Amino acid sequence: MNRAQGQFSDLSHLVLPRSIALIGASDRADSVGGRTLDNLLAHSSYQGKLHLVNPTRSQVRGMACHPSVKDVGTPVDVAIVAVKADSVLPALEESAALGTKFAMVLTSGFGEVGEEGRRAEARMAELARSSGMRIYGPNCPGLNNINARLGMTFSPAYRFDQMPGPIGLATQGGGMGRTIIQAMARGIGTGLWFSAGNEVDLEVSDFVHYMATADDIKVIATTLEGVRNGPRFLEACQHAARHGKPIVAMKIGKSEYGMKAAQSHTAAITGSAEVNSAVFRELGVTEVEDVDELVDVAALLARGLPTGREKVAVFCYSGGTAALAADKVGQAGLELASFTDATTATLQSQLPPYAAISNPVDTTAVVLTDPEIGYASLKAVAQDPNVGAVIYPIPFDYGEVTTTAARSAVRVQQEVDKPIVMVWMSDKLGDGYPVLVEGGIVPARSVENAVKAVQRYLERGAWQSSHDAAWRPGALAGKPEVAHMGDSQPTPVREHEAKARLKSAGIRVPRSRFVAQQQDVAKAFSELEAPVVAIKIVSPTITHKSDVGGVLLGIRTADAAVAAFEEMMRTVAQAAPGHALEGVLLEEMLEGPFAEVVIGVHRDPVFGHVCTFGLGGIAIELFKDVSRRLLPLTPQRARAMVEETRCVRLLKGFRGKPATDIDALVDALVSVSTLVTTTPGIEELEINPLAVLPQGGGVVALDAVLNLGNDKQ
Structure with missing residues (x-):
């Protein structure tokens, strides 16, 4: 259904069209066509040509109306289709014949409702392929270019949700996207929102690819129910990485319940949650668990990209709250900064002797009574060269004194080029809360949320500084391992034959x-x-x-x-x-001490071959201490797989046990990768266990399972 990986269209005339045809324009205010027209005329600043199409009306709202889109007479950039489901295909065919660049289908009632709808979507996809007209939707709320004040949408909320900003959003579902848009109430604007619906042609990957080079977008956010075309998604994310554009993603459909809901919603392929998460980590995509976290992380990344080596300061006027924040920092694996002598001296001169001036800082309530002390002490902490980010919880609303503290924080943030992460903990949103919002600080609503956002922020920086920019997943090379087997069953290879292949690849076998x-x-x-x-x-x-x-x-x-x-x-x-x-x-039988590990490769139907590494025997199922990577593996990536597992402590020697030959293990991982990526038709290869001998002893494959595709023996 989708175009091949690497073929991305220029979406600039979809995002900001020079001409629009609204098919299904209506005077009825409560209709899809009526609401869409109202958003275009009354709530947008659209300067291009607008053509209205309705076969039953000669005029709509005083504007001339064409009986058919073919009567427009000239190609348009975007045809917005807002007619009943049984009229959609004829409208699309006429739009394609006119030479339309993009067709946006708002209508629902297709793949999400059954087989008849899926057949209609297949005809849409074929029309897109044969004509070159790209199709957006169906079953979508439209496109919101808020930075350009253009709403190609039927949503009645569009008129209210028009705060421009640096976040670019790509979603499959509509409601979740609106939730993220309305995070503007916390001080962050979403400047561009693509809501892909059923993705019959254009999909989230296309929108990510476009936003990677969009000048008005600093951070790409996405919610995904499934990835339809793995290679295109990989390419889009790598394109964003090459341009330094961070992506924050929330994957829906991780549990059995979530997968069923996602499938009934947009008929999405949800995929394996573990594989999706592994792919996200590989690509530098920051995965989050809920909307709050997505907003917190995206807003933080919009302030600038970290190195990943930053240390944290906690600043507060409540001792208990400061301790809570420091505890959460430690639980997240982050590090509290040690202040320089100059910072310590400044805090000593500003704060009372009973204040805690080491990190975390408890200023006591003096900052509430003397706002200049609050400003100066916070600035001293934020300017410390050892501090990369400041977490500042406001535990309660104290009226004007809390408002003054919020003003001080905004003032410091404007003067210091480091993120100050404010936390408004009270359910009472006093006057200080909008001060933070209007200052663009985007307050978190709990200490845990704030610390988690900082953790994700620093993880993105660490990935940026360590990833191999030249590496490309095997799925992008068009190799045979990305071919889909469909419903056919793989053919198992006998163990001794599988081991013969391992031996030819340089892996020792008994x-x-x-x-x-x-x-x-x-x-x-x-x-x-x-x-x-x-x-x-x-x-x-x-x-x-x-x-x-x-x-x-x-x-x-x-x-x-x-x-x-x-x-x-x-x-x-x-x-x-x-x-x-x-x-x-x-x-x-192998004698002497050795550790047992597992190396497994399977072909994921979305992303191609994925390698899994972990402790051997039944331990991999019991403890689930595994790491995963897309193929091909480089020595650097293979070593990282080993190092990120907990079992690496056993391999390095634990409580008197001898250290094992990790170098040989890394070589074996790379050899397995090479074998799979150069041998057509491998569906699954598992070595369980692989014996890792003491240093210098190498590795031995004690058992092997190999399954081949039926057409590749």
């Missing part, structure tokens, strides 16, 4: 022999010349061999191996009836 008949077991055992042997069932359809009695360990003699063969074939046949049992694999 010596082994495949045996199909019991009479060949003794000979195979002798050929191995191993002191201890493991015997495993060989079946193309049994993945978890130990669950059905398909693994026996510690075999030390040929006679024991022969007996193990007979026992295993009988046991597995009873435990897993119907599976083809082809024989057994005799494999040397």
